Amino acid sequence: MSLPASTAQQTLTCRAVLFDMDGTLVDSTAVVEQVWSEFAVRYGLDFEEILRTSHGVQAIDTVRRFAPAGADVFALASELGAMERVRTEGILALPGAARLLAALPGDVVALVTSADRVLADIRMAAAGLQMPATAVTAELVSRGKPDPEGYLKAAALLGAEPAEALVFEDAPAGIAAGLAAGIRTVAVGPNTGPLPDGVLHIADYSSITAEVDADGPGRPVISFRL
Incomplete structure (x- = not known):
């Protein structure tokens, strides 16, 4: 306890x-919000709901939850990961x-x-x-x-x-x-x-x-x- x-x-x-x-x-925080905002706009996802529920959770689990029906979840998670790896400012x-x-x-x-x-x-x-x-x-x-x-x-x-x-x-x-x-x-x-x-x-x-x-x-x- x-x-x-x-x-x-x-x-x-x-x-x-x-x-x-x-x-x-x-x-x-700034990097995470920037990346998820761009990702959400790109795929028409609910950015505010993503921010509310994704903190501390593996990206693949968040992508799986919010991805459009029929989307390749692993491809989307890989795309998101590539975006995150080049953002270090701040x-x-x-x-x-x-x-x-x-x-x-x-x-x-x-x-x-x-x-x-x-x-x-x-x-x-x-x-x-x-x-x-x-x-x-x-x-x-x-x-x-x-x-x-x-x-x-x-x-x-x-x-x-x-x-x-x-x-x-x-x-x-x-x-x-x-x-x-x-x-x-x-x-x-x-x-x-x-x-x-x-x-x-x-x-x-x-x-x-x-x-x-x-x-x-x-x-x-x-x-x-x-």
Whole structure:
């Protein structure tokens, strides 16, 4: 269970830290809205409804939901992906994200994103962030968020049980995925939607600190002050 939301500073301790990318580490809102707007106009889709429901969800799932009847969903998703990969202007790291990532040992961190690996590499680089050695991208899961598969896989790759991990997420679909995985989940930023009971919310990482220690057997223990 997540800790109760509160304005008071809290400490969360874990052995594995799982980050979503877009909206959580990387502010790509302008690019995402630009690409989807152009795509929606091109195919006569409802742009406002796409924006309302697509945040944090794999592009293929959104295309499948909104594509015209009889359309080649995979061809459309490929076209959308090609558009996304050449748009990097305005992509930034969330405040404090670079500092926080640099403070964490590489073997306790994973990226869990609905983007594919090519797009994830592009956006992380555009934001000036180091790609974690462990990354669960769209092509590595059979079911995208809000399914918990990606977060469960990332925790396992880091050798952590769900109860030992911590998720940072910005989108309702991702928050639902973290909670469904049985992982404590911290909501980030302004686009989380109504939060489930017990989910802590932060604006960004500006005031967060992380301390790394080790237990008796020498396994890392990360303490976050939020």
